[in-house]
Amino acid sequence: xxxxxxxxxxxxxxxxxxxxxxxxxxxxxxxxxxxxxxxxxxxxxxxxxxxxxxxxxxxxxxxxxxxxxxxxxxxxxxxxxxxxxxxxxxxxxxxxxxxxxxxxxxxxxxxxxxxxxxxxxxxxxxxxxxxxxxxxxxxxxxxxxxxxxxxxxxxxxxxxxxxxxxxxxxxxxxxxxxxxxxxxxxxxxxxx
Numbered sequence: 001x002x003x004x005x006x007x008x009x010x011x012x013x014x015x016x017x018x019x020x021x022x023x024x025x026x027x028x029x030x031x032x033x034x035x036x037x038x039x040x041x042x043x044x045x046x047x048x049x050x051x052x053x054x055x056x057x058x059x060x061x062x063x064x065x066x067x068x069x070x071x072x073x074x075x076x077x078x079x080x081x082x083x084x085x086x087x088x089x090x091x092x093x094x095x096x097x098x099x100x101x102x103x104x105x106x107x108x109x110x111x112x113x114x115x116x117x118x119x120x121x122x123x124x125x126x127x128x129x130x131x132x133x134x135x136x137x138x139x140x141x142x143x144x145x146x147x148x149x150x151x152x153x154x155x156x157x158x159x160x161x162x163x164x165x166x167x168x169x170x171x172x173x174x175x176x177x178x179x180x181x182x183x184x185x186x187x188x189x190x191x192x
Contacts, residue, residue, distance in 0.1 A: 013179035014067065022058055022173025026051065027165030033158030037151035044154055045088050045099055051161070052106060053085025070117030077113040079128065096150055100142055103157065107139030127171055134163055 029051055033044070059078030063071040064133035085108050087100075111132040138160040142148065146158075 012075025013175050013182055016172050016175035016179050017167045018058065018061065019065030019175065022054065023168030023172055026158060026161045026168060030165055033161060035155045037123045037154035041096055041099060041150060048103060049085045052081050056085055058083030065119065070120030073113050074117050077110060082107065100146065100148055100153060101123045103144035104139050107135045111139060112137030127167055131164060131167055134160055135188065
């Protein structure tokens with residue numbers, strides 16, 4: 001096979017700003033949830049819906065530009081996340097139980113899909129496993145504690161989003177570094 005890994009790497013690394021931007025947004029939303037846990041349920045529902053929708057779009061984009069066997073599962077997760085996000089945005093729930101169930105189930109499904117995807121592909125395996133464990137833990141805590149108060153739920157979601165934000169910022173920064181290296185010396189990554 002005579003192609004350059006730099007050429008194959010370039011389309012993926014040129015999107016370095018996407019995880020970086022998502023990480024900053026997740027960090028901001030997470031801080032908002034932790035600092036303002038007493039906002040209204042409709043505010044949290046709308047913000048969580050937008051976040052889940054964006055997460056779904058990013059998962060679909062990652063499945064398109066990624067490689068490995070986990071791409072189909074990542075695309076399915078992206079579509080399901082986008083649908084869940086649209087439901088949360090379009091129909092803000094007036095009961096905390098429904099919101100809690102949707103968010104808890106989303107965390108669990110996202111965690112399972114990401115861990116399966118991580119083991120199917122070697123790309124960013126450590127980061128994907130870390131995010132999936134974070135999602136699974138958050139989902140399990142939320143679903144195991146159904147009478148959770150809104151402020152407690154907001155803080156749990158906020159902490160998860162802060163950690164996710166930091167991880168996505170780190171991933172974006174790594175992709176930026178790889179993009180600069182591929183841009184500076186595209187022949188350095190030649191595969192014979």
